[in-house]
Amino acid sequence: MGKGRVEAFTxxxxxxxxxxxxxxxxxxxxxxxxxLVPQLPIFLCYVLSFINVGIYWNNLHNMFHTVQRxxxxxxxxxxxxxxxxxxxxxxxxxxGENHFATVPVxxxxxxxxxxxxxxxxxxxxxxxxxxxGTAFAKAIGTxxxxxxxxxxxxxxxxxxxxxxxxxxGLYVVVALVWLIPDTRFSRVLEK
Amino acid sequence: MGKGRVEAFTxxxxxxxxxxxxxxxxxxxxxxxxxLVPQLPIFLCYVLSFINVGIYWNNLHNMFHTVQRxxxxxxxxxxxxxxxxxxxxxxxxxxGENHFATVPVxxxxxxxxxxxxxxxxxxxxxxxxxxxGTAFAKAIGTxxxxxxxxxxxxxxxxxxxxxxxxxxGLYVVVALVWLIPDTRFSRVLEK
Amino acid sequence: MGKGRVEAFTxxxxxxxxxxxxxxxxxxxxxxxxxLVPQLPIFLCYVLSFINVGIYWNNLHNMFHTVQRxxxxxxxxxxxxxxxxxxxxxxxxxxGENHFATVPVxxxxxxxxxxxxxxxxxxxxxxxxxxxGTAFAKAIGTxxxxxxxxxxxxxxxxxxxxxxxxxxGLYVVVALVWLIPDTRFSRVLEK
Amino acid sequence: MGKGRVEAFTxxxxxxxxxxxxxxxxxxxxxxxxxLVPQLPIFLCYVLSFINVGIYWNNLHNMFHTVQRxxxxxxxxxxxxxxxxxxxxxxxxxxGENHFATVPVxxxxxxxxxxxxxxxxxxxxxxxxxxxGTAFAKAIGTxxxxxxxxxxxxxxxxxxxxxxxxxxGLYVVVALVWLIPDTRFSRVLEK
Numbered sequence: 001m002g003k004g005r006v007e008a009f010t011x012x013x014x015x016x017x018x019x020x021x022x023x024x025x026x027x028x029x030x031x032x033x034x035x036l037v038p039q040l041p042i043f044l045c046y047v048l049s050f051i052n053v054g055i056y057w058n059n060l061h062n063m064f065h066t067v068q069r070x071x072x073x074x075x076x077x078x079x080x081x082x083x084x085x086x087x088x089x090x091x092x093x094x095x096g097e098n099h100f101a102t103v104p105v106x107x108x109x110x111x112x113x114x115x116x117x118x119x120x121x122x123x124x125x126x127x128x129x130x131x132x133g134t135a136f137a138k139a140i141g142t143x144x145x146x147x148x149x150x151x152x153x154x155x156x157x158x159x160x161x162x163x164x165x166x167x168x169g170l171y172v173v174v175a176l177v178w179l180i181p182d183t184r185f186s187r188v189l190e191k
Numbered sequence: 192m193g194k195g196r197v198e199a200f201t202x203x204x205x206x207x208x209x210x211x212x213x214x215x216x217x218x219x220x221x222x223x224x225x226x227l228v229p230q231l232p233i234f235l236c237y238v239l240s241f242i243n244v245g246i247y248w249n250n251l252h253n254m255f256h257t258v259q260r261x262x263x264x265x266x267x268x269x270x271x272x273x274x275x276x277x278x279x280x281x282x283x284x285x286x287g288e289n290h291f292a293t294v295p296v297x298x299x300x301x302x303x304x305x306x307x308x309x310x311x312x313x314x315x316x317x318x319x320x321x322x323x324g325t326a327f328a329k330a331i332g333t334x335x336x337x338x339x340x341x342x343x344x345x346x347x348x349x350x351x352x353x354x355x356x357x358x359x360g361l362y363v364v365v366a367l368v369w370l371i372p373d374t375r376f377s378r379v380l381e382k
Numbered sequence: 383m384g385k386g387r388v389e390a391f392t393x394x395x396x397x398x399x400x401x402x403x404x405x406x407x408x409x410x411x412x413x414x415x416x417x418l419v420p421q422l423p424i425f426l427c428y429v430l431s432f433i434n435v436g437i438y439w440n441n442l443h444n445m446f447h448t449v450q451r452x453x454x455x456x457x458x459x460x461x462x463x464x465x466x467x468x469x470x471x472x473x474x475x476x477x478g479e480n481h482f483a484t485v486p487v488x489x490x491x492x493x494x495x496x497x498x499x500x501x502x503x504x505x506x507x508x509x510x511x512x513x514x515g516t517a518f519a520k521a522i523g524t525x526x527x528x529x530x531x532x533x534x535x536x537x538x539x540x541x542x543x544x545x546x547x548x549x550x551g552l553y554v555v556v557a558l559v560w561l562i563p564d565t566r567f568s569r570v571l572e573k
Numbered sequence: 574m575g576k577g578r579v580e581a582f583t584x585x586x587x588x589x590x591x592x593x594x595x596x597x598x599x600x601x602x603x604x605x606x607x608x609l610v611p612q613l614p615i616f617l618c619y620v621l622s623f624i625n626v627g628i629y630w631n632n633l634h635n636m637f638h639t640v641q642r643x644x645x646x647x648x649x650x651x652x653x654x655x656x657x658x659x660x661x662x663x664x665x666x667x668x669g670e671n672h673f674a675t676v677p678v679x680x681x682x683x684x685x686x687x688x689x690x691x692x693x694x695x696x697x698x699x700x701x702x703x704x705x706g707t708a709f710a711k712a713i714g715t716x717x718x719x720x721x722x723x724x725x726x727x728x729x730x731x732x733x734x735x736x737x738x739x740x741x742g743l744y745v746v747v748a749l750v751w752l753i754p755d756t757r758f759s760r761v762l763e764k
Contacts (some may be wrong), residue, residue: 001373009202011578011581012207014371015586016210020589022662023214023662027666027667031676033676035676036676050652056314057652061578072249075252076245076249086210086241087213089213093218094218103222103223103224103226107227121362135736179257179649193456196393196443200397200439203393203394203397204400207398208401211402267436267439270432274429284409285409285545292413292414298418319522384638387584391584391634394588394589395588395591395592402593454631461623464591465620468591468592468623471596472595483604484604485604485608485609561591
């Protein structure tokens with residue numbers, strides 16, 4: 001089964017997620033600067049989520065680049081990842097509208113953790129299909145960065161109940177680490 | 192007429208449907224766990240509909256793979272299917288917000304049944320165009336799985352008036368049966 | 383300039399228009415059949431607009447098929463058409479929520495007429511680029527069907543102030559006439 | 574890294590932005606012409622933003638046409654531009670719903686200025702990758718038009734606090750200047 005339409009569908013869904021997220025940024029009520037202040041935490045959440053979804057798109061882009069083909073398992077692993085990504089507009093707004101209250105921060109982190117499991121499952125499904133020694137296997141290695149991110153997200157959700165800013169801080173740290181695009185793939189591709 | 196743009200348009204519409212559905216998941220009011228409880232039935236409906244739309248995408252993906260060309264009849268059969276799929280965000284929210292009340296459950300099933308008729312009509316339109324002995328005809332066979340699903344949906348709508356949980360249960364059963372991707376196409380394709 | 387990305391962009395915008403239109407179908411309030419009754423006119427408007435947008439997609443699909451290249455004029459003519467198409471979700475909801483009141487019916491028809499002018503301008507822009515004797519020129523001919531539709535829409539808007547049902551009836555008639563796909567293109571393409 | 578998927582993703586995001594903007598055009602309350610009057614400033618803002626987003630799409634379309642390849646820097650520069658473009662539906666509605674009040678006008682201009690910086694950064698990222706003497710470098714030149722637009726936007730934001738209509742007027746002027754498609758690229762492409 002060719003990978004073209006999976007790429008196109010994934011691009012489409014991610015493009016829509018990243019764009020409809022902004023619909024949760026309600027139009028400020030009032031016409032002076034003070035109307036913008038309550039929007040600030042929501043805006044910051046939006047920036048964080050935009051970067052997170054952008055990271056997923058970049059990584060999926062690079063990953064599928066090294067992939068030769070897909071099967072039913074890959075399609076559903078991908079849909080599972082897209083499911084949790086599609087919840088990001090809602091969990092983002094939940095965290096922003098409640099000004100980073102504890103439970104919304106934990107829910108946001110839970111969503112990020114579920115996305116990370118989706119990414120891990122997708123890596124496994126592609127691994128099973130492509131086997132050792134292929135460009136994909138070489139590029140992804142043991143997906144250490146993905147596994148560590150998942151562990152940090154789970155820790156962040158737990159620590160958010162101690163102090164919510166630890167949770168938020170860890171989400172930002174993981175995003176910054178990934179913002180540097182996954183050079184594993186480009187390294188292999190350029191050889 | 193080439194099939195490329197029909198595939199692209201279908202992918203686009205399905206990607207949008209699956210993503211805007213989440214917009215009906217209202218942001219919970221309140222900032223503790225109790226705020227999440229009333230969202231639970233809506234969330235479960237969302238999961239069910241995400242899987243249903245995912246199934247349609249997978250099946251359309253596989254089906255168009257074996258197809259050589261399309262005509263006006265196929266375009267409109269496809270649009271008819273997309274019409275009923277596009278109502279899924281509304282019927283999903285209607286069922287979820289009313290906590291699986293009888294009429295919303297029946298309306299949701301009616302929408303699923305209409306999607307199933309759309310799928311059946313699309314199969315017929317492609318059959319007429321490709322004829323016996325083609326890859327498409329071999330792959331789709333008599334589309335028994337599709338016809339049985341349609342019958343189960345109609346029964347589920349009727350039985351929902353006896354007990355709404357029978358209706359919901361049948362929708363879940365059909366989704367689980369289809370979750371196993373339609374191996375008829377991959378079987379033919381791999382030969 | 384290649385036509386591929388214009389097609390892709392147009393497909394994307396039309397796919398989004400046809401899908402977000404459903405977001406104006408508010409989730410019915412209440413859980414029995416009586417909750418569905420006030421939704422009926424909105425639903426019928428939705429059906430009509432879904433068909434109208436579907437017709438435009440089919441015709442654009444066929445038209446660009448015979449086209450060799452595009453220029454800046456074509457890009458903007460296309461964007462002008464997409465502008466008026468993108469207003470269809472709002473004008474549809476306006477007509478439906480006001481149960482086919484006179485002014486909303488006229489506004490809906492005005493939008494249809496503007497779409498028709500957009501189509502006519504796009505035909506002109508492509509004509510200028512491709513000239514006589516090309517597949518495009520042969521297929522489109524004098525675009526009589528498009529011009530008559532535009533005239534009927536304008537008449538329908540005026541007549542709606544006499545009796546709104548004349549307006550609505552004329553919109554339905556034009557849609558039915560176009561529902562038969564534009565065979566001019568397929569005729570030429572199959573030669 | 575191929576440019577195909579970046580183009581497709583960009584097209585998708587821009588198509589969604591241009592289309593969901595219309596969702597902020599609330600359905601008028603009431604069924605006669607007077608219901609349309611308060612919508613007029615929002616409608617005019619929508620027209621202006623539709624043209625602005627259309628200009629970006631045209632320019633990105635032409636720019637990527639001359640581009641050979643992309644890297645991580647280009648992907649993120651592009652996402653940065655898309656981020657500010659994705660805020661356009663909200664800043665448009667903010668300006669329209671407040672009937673061109675000073676702060677909303679300035680916020681709208683700030684968004685336009687940020688888009689212009691995104692465009693400038695994208696040009697730089699592509700420049701670094703393609704170097705002197707390539708089709709891209711010849712086409713883009715020193716991107717004078719882009720730099721002047723950015724300067725005008727910044728001036729317009731400042732001048733809006735003197736008189737908001739100066740700000741609005743300058744946004745319109747820049748849009749009109751760009752409406753003439755960027756012939757620099759087509760000039761090079763046609764050689």
